Amino acid sequence: MHHYLQISMDALDRQILNLLRRDARTPYTEIAEAVGTSEGTVRNRVERMTEDGVIERFTVTTHTGNVKAMIEIGVDVAVDTTRMSDTLAEWEQVDFVWQVSGEDDIVLVVDASDTQGVNQLITRARELEEVVSTKTRLILDERLG
Numbered sequence: 001m002h003h004y005l006q007i008s009m010d011a012l013d014r015q016i017l018n019l020l021r022r023d024a025r026t027p028y029t030e031i032a033e034a035v036g037t038s039e040g041t042v043r044n045r046v047e048r049m050t051e052d053g054v055i056e057r058f059t060v061t062t063h064t065g066n067v068k069a070m071i072e073i074g075v076d077v078a079v080d081t082t083r084m085s086d087t088l089a090e091w092e093q094v095d096f097v098w099q100v101s102g103e104d105d106i107v108l109v110v111d112a113s114d115t116q117g118v119n120q121l122i123t124r125a126r127e128l129e130e131v132v133s134t135k136t137r138l139i140l141d142e143r144l145g
Contacts, residue, residue: 009054012037016045017054022144024058066111067138068095069118072104073125074133081105084130093121104135 015035019026028042035042049055073088075081085097085106096109108125112118118136125134 009049012041013045013049013054016042017049020046020055020058066113067115067118068109068111068142069139070137071108071110071118071122071125072100072135072137073106073108073131074103075105075130076132079105079130084128088125091121091124093117104133109139 012035016031019031019034028039028046032039032042046055075084081099085099088094088106088108089097091108093110093112094108095111096107098107098109099105100107108121110118110121112121115138118138122134122136125131
């Protein structure tokens with residue numbers, strides 16, 4: 001179930017978010033200095049954005065030499081893609097599950113320790129009866145926008 005929140009975000013919220021996207025551990029004092037406000041204001045803004053669901057979770061990106069890939073999944077026409085996405089999101093090496101338009105329905109962004117790990121995820125996806133096709137792309141490089 002998608003609930004679209006009416007979220008009011010201003011320029012300050014966006015500046016704070018941009019700094020946190022680059023490094024989720026940036027101290028509030030440092031953010032406050034960068035955006036020209038107080039540490040308390042930053043703390044309140046972050047807490048409010050977390051409560052409003054703007055910030056879902058703080059993640060740590062590691063450079064462990066892991067293999068990242070996109071596994072594009074086509075499912076049968078009668079499949080509830082939202083429910084299926086929720087199931088796939090529970091899989092351990094899955095970072096993101098996107099429901100997409102186009103020839104495929106669901107894209108998994110996965111982070112496995114090696115290509116064998118990616119292969120196991122592909123096999124696991126193909127074994128699901130709802131899945132009619134998979135296509136995999138290895139992610140070669142990543143930049144934060």
